[in-house]
Amino acid sequence: MLNNKDKDIFKEEIGFVPPGVLIADNFGEEFQKNIAEYHHQIWAEGVIPLKYRYMIALATAIFDNNEKRARLEMTKAIKEGATREELLEVIKQQIWMKGAPTIVQVAPLIEMLNKKLGK
Template sequence: MTKNYTEITQDQHQLGSAYRKASPDTMNAFLGLHKAAMAEGVVPKKYKEMMASAIAIAIRCDGCIASHIKAAVVAGASREELVEMINVAVLMGGGPAIIYGTQALAAVDEFLGK
């Protein structure tokens, strides 16, 4: 059961765009919150994306894993850093996080082109 995180990201983008048309106030408010929370600051964006990725693994959200792993890679996170992030997510999420952690590693490799 291999997932294609590039396709998941594309599908979620299309679904999000449709939702934004149906409910612009809600989606625009969420996007504003996302922009503010993920902006460069005292904590660099790379680390914020890694935190979001760890939470995505622990709560088992495929779309979140795809989005935040891709953003972490774009922000400069290395495979080694992302593997350590997955380790922390597994610690916090228990057994189900092992399943999603291994799938997140597949997303890391996909977005790094490995």
């Protein structure tokens, strides 16, 4: 099971313990440790700035039709300095990649973006 120190590290870094890390203990302590370490490796500062990695994650969430995750990734991207224009460009790209019906899918994200960063 994830100890309190590890939970505190997640809370300090991103504000919460990722659900995948929390439930990983169902597969054993070693598995959870590996998932937690992998999460830290992926989301630590790297060659690609964190803002852009969050925008990549936003694009994959939109493509997967995962609104909950898209909202989370958009919030993290904004926190890292993503602009309205950058986020709209990511959304437009996904509309191109998935097709016009995606416009309906992303409508709640546009509303969220307008509330957070204005129109």
